[in-house]
Amino acid sequence: MCPYTTAKIKEKIGSGIFDENPGLILCGEMVGPDNPYVPQDTYDVDSVDFFIFDLMEKQTGSFLDIRRRREITGQFGLKNVNNYGTYEPKNVHTKAKEVIEKLDKEGREGILLKDPEHEVPPVKYTTSRSNCSDLHFAYRYYNDYGSDFVHSRVVREGFQSYEWDEDKEETRERAVRLGKSILHSLKKTIEERDKGEKITENVTIKVSDLRTAEKFKKHLEKQAVEFEVKEINELEDGYRVHISKVMRPTNDKTKSLLQGDLW
Amino acid sequence: MCPYTTAKIKEKIGSGIFDENPGLILCGEMVGPDNPYVPQDTYDVDSVDFFIFDLMEKQTGSFLDIRRRREITGQFGLKNVNNYGTYEPKNVHTKAKEVIEKLDKEGREGILLKDPEHEVPPVKYTTSRSNCSDLHFAYRYYNDYGSDFVHSRVVREGFQSYEWDEDKEETRERAVRLGKSILHSLKKTIEERDKGEKITENVTIKVSDLRTAEKFKKHLEKQAVEFEVKEINELEDGYRVHISKVMRPTNDKTKSLLQGDLW
Numbered sequence: 001m002c003p004y005t006t007a008k009i010k011e012k013i014g015s016g017i018f019d020e021n022p023g024l025i026l027c028g029e030m031v032g033p034d035n036p037y038v039p040q041d042t043y044d045v046d047s048v049d050f051f052i053f054d055l056m057e058k059q060t061g062s063f064l065d066i067r068r069r070r071e072i073t074g075q076f077g078l079k080n081v082n083n084y085g086t087y088e089p090k091n092v093h094t095k096a097k098e099v100i101e102k103l104d105k106e107g108r109e110g111i112l113l114k115d116p117e118h119e120v121p122p123v124k125y126t127t128s129r130s131n132c133s134d135l136h137f138a139y140r141y142y143n144d145y146g147s148d149f150v151h152s153r154v155v156r157e158g159f160q161s162y163e164w165d166e167d168k169e170e171t172r173e174r175a176v177r178l179g180k181s182i183l184h185s186l187k188k189t190i191e192e193r194d195k196g197e198k199i200t201e202n203v204t205i206k207v208s209d210l211r212t213a214e215k216f217k218k219h220l221e222k223q224a225v226e227f228e229v230k231e232i233n234e235l236e237d238g239y240r241v242h243i244s245k246v247m248r249p250t251n252d253k254t255k256s257l258l259q260g261d262l263w
Numbered sequence: 264m265c266p267y268t269t270a271k272i273k274e275k276i277g278s279g280i281f282d283e284n285p286g287l288i289l290c291g292e293m294v295g296p297d298n299p300y301v302p303q304d305t306y307d308v309d310s311v312d313f314f315i316f317d318l319m320e321k322q323t324g325s326f327l328d329i330r331r332r333r334e335i336t337g338q339f340g341l342k343n344v345n346n347y348g349t350y351e352p353k354n355v356h357t358k359a360k361e362v363i364e365k366l367d368k369e370g371r372e373g374i375l376l377k378d379p380e381h382e383v384p385p386v387k388y389t390t391s392r393s394n395c396s397d398l399h400f401a402y403r404y405y406n407d408y409g410s411d412f413v414h415s416r417v418v419r420e421g422f423q424s425y426e427w428d429e430d431k432e433e434t435r436e437r438a439v440r441l442g443k444s445i446l447h448s449l450k451k452t453i454e455e456r457d458k459g460e461k462i463t464e465n466v467t468i469k470v471s472d473l474r475t476a477e478k479f480k481k482h483l484e485k486q487a488v489e490f491e492v493k494e495i496n497e498l499e500d501g502y503r504v505h506i507s508k509v510m511r512p513t514n515d516k517t518k519s520l521l522q523g524d525l526w
Contacts, residue, residue, distance in 0.1 A: 123525065142418060147410035152526050154413075155405060158449030159520065162457070171446065179442025183434065186421030194425070257422065262386065263415050 003215035004205050005030060011208070012050050017076040024064075024072075027054035029081075036203040036216075036243065042107040047206045053081045053112070063118045086116060096125055097164065104129045128174060131156050132181035140185035141199065143253040154178070193254040200244040202230070208238035220245075266478035267468050268293060274471070275313050280339040287327075287335075290317035292344075299466040299479075299506065305370040310469045316344045316375070326381045349379060359388055360427065367392045391437060394419050395444035403448035404462065406516040417441070456517040463507040465493070471501035483508075 008030060017026070031038075032045035043049075052073050055064040064072070066083070073080055084099050092113060099111055110126035131153045138145040138153070161174050189199050207213050210232075220227055220243075231242040257263070271293060280289070294301075295308035306312075315336050318327040327335070329346070336343055347362050355376060362374055373389035394416045401408040401416070424437050452462050470476050473495075483490055483506075494505040520526070 121525075139417070139421070142414075142421075147414035150414065151405070151410035154402070154445060155449065155526070158402070158405075158446060158453055161446065162450050162453040171450065172443070175442035175446040176439050177442070178446055179438035179440070180435070182417060183421060183424065183438040183441055186418065187425050187434065190421055190425040262384075263418070 003219055004036065004207070004212060007207065007209075007212045008048055009050070012048070013078060014076070017072070017078065021072065023058050025056040025058055026052055026078075027056060028052040034204050034206040034240070036205050049079065051079050051081045066116060084111065100125060100127055103127050107133075126156060128157060128160060128177065131160075132177050135178070136181040136185045139182050140189055141201065141247045141250045142186060142189065143249040144247045189250060190254055190258070193251065194258050198244075199247050199251050199254065200228075201247060202242065202244050204240050204242050206235070206238055206240050210239055210241075213239065213241045266482055267299065267470070267475060270470065270472075270475045271311055272313065275311070276341060277339070280335070280341065284335065286321050288319040288321055289315055289341075290319060291315040297467050297469040297503070299468050312342065314342050314344045329379060347374065363388060363390055366390050370396075389419060391420060391423060391440065394423075395440050398441070399444040399448045402445050403452055404464065404510045404513045405449060405452065406512040407510045452513060453517055453521070456514065457521050461507075462510050462514050462517065463491075464510060465505065465507050467503050467505050469498070469501055469503050473502055473504075476502065476504045 013026070017024070028050045030048055030050055031040055031043045032048035033040070034047040052069070055069045055072060056062070057064070070080060084095065087095050096111065096113065103110060104127035107129055108127065109130040110124060113123040113125060115122070134153045135150060138150050157174060157178055161171055164170075166174065193199055205213065205216060207216075213229075213232075217227075217229070226246040226248055228244045228246070229241060230244050233240045233242075276289070280287070291313045293311055293313055294303055294306045295311035296303070297310040315332070318332045318335060319325070320327070333343060347358065350358050359374065359376065366373060367390035370392055371390065372393040373387060376386040376388060378385070397416045398413060401413050420437060420441055424434055427433075429437065456462055468476065468479060470479075476492075476495075480490075480492070489509040489511055491507045491509070492504060493507050496503045496505075
């Protein structure tokens, strides 16, 4: 369990909902720029916030329906993920495309299509921007991310282009987007490493008590993440801690290739 | 051992060189449009031909020097791979880039940098065209080719762009090439499969005796390659047999994804 996420849950969600509903599990996502796992500036969130997408009954493993979820989360002032409405399965693709195109422009990840009765498993549908941003990230740290991660994103781009019946020009634009997201971050990594720089992923956490940052550092050490604390800013309501994660496999591989070793 | 390659060696190389040099192993490559493994039209070869790149002594495992290799191959009328000269290691990169740029325009694969004394292991250097053509091929059959195959080709593109100090426009062109080679063949596969077509790799062999074709078919069966013989053309000097290899994993995966199964 991540001590930072735990502290943030205490701060943002509190214990009220758990005290009054001991039989419930909250399913949600932590988003925002101070999320050290998936830093995202695209959501309208200052530091970090939680968005609930399901409430599950501990005993039965079954999910509450959306009306009941909204009631309970509303009662405790919790945010739900955005809901774009309920549609018949045979018509939903039109709406899905419309929403995906909108989210793509906003730089967001995508949607889940969920059965209100929770009988059919949910389907995730991602934007092209999100696929390309994943590829950008994966090639920035090309020896840390598995090639399978890359492969599935690329194949998604092919299917979306076909599904949307893109013409020659649209397909070309998608190909350019794809090629750029791969090549540019790859080249940046090689260039920086050749200058002797370390390839790092820079994240921040915001804590009200520095002891939480200490616990988080121990947590990273336990997970064998190599990192450095670069800076600590004192804020009115706590501290922002800047952490560089050193991507060891990509650093070592790039250095070795630059020195003339073979793949 | 492939019975087709064996028959072609008998036909094109003959037994003379082996009879007179029982201690030698020929190292070479079969190229041309009737090569069922790597069909390539880019070489100036009618059907198939062999190009020798090394002669090895069976007993010691050591290689003959280039002068001696040329002597022996010349004596039996065998072709050697093209040689672009001998250079000092510290200067060779200039020549290598020049040759690679020329080969890239001709659609060829690349070069090997070899120590004339065979002490330092050889270095393979591929053209961007060859990397992209590999990617095109790999995404045409995206579930048959491992993602590692793809990954190494992509990373090569990043290193070549950096090594050649490409400017913004050149990097952009490379990114477009990369993106297109991936997306276009992927989309073609999805489109054809959705029409109910089978995704196949179409190859040809040219045999003087149809029994060689029969042996080759048995060889493919033993290797669990699924194939169909589509056509047999009678030629003046033999037969050309057209074979479709069915890429089962890509066919099945694409069909399943098109039917709505998840990745």
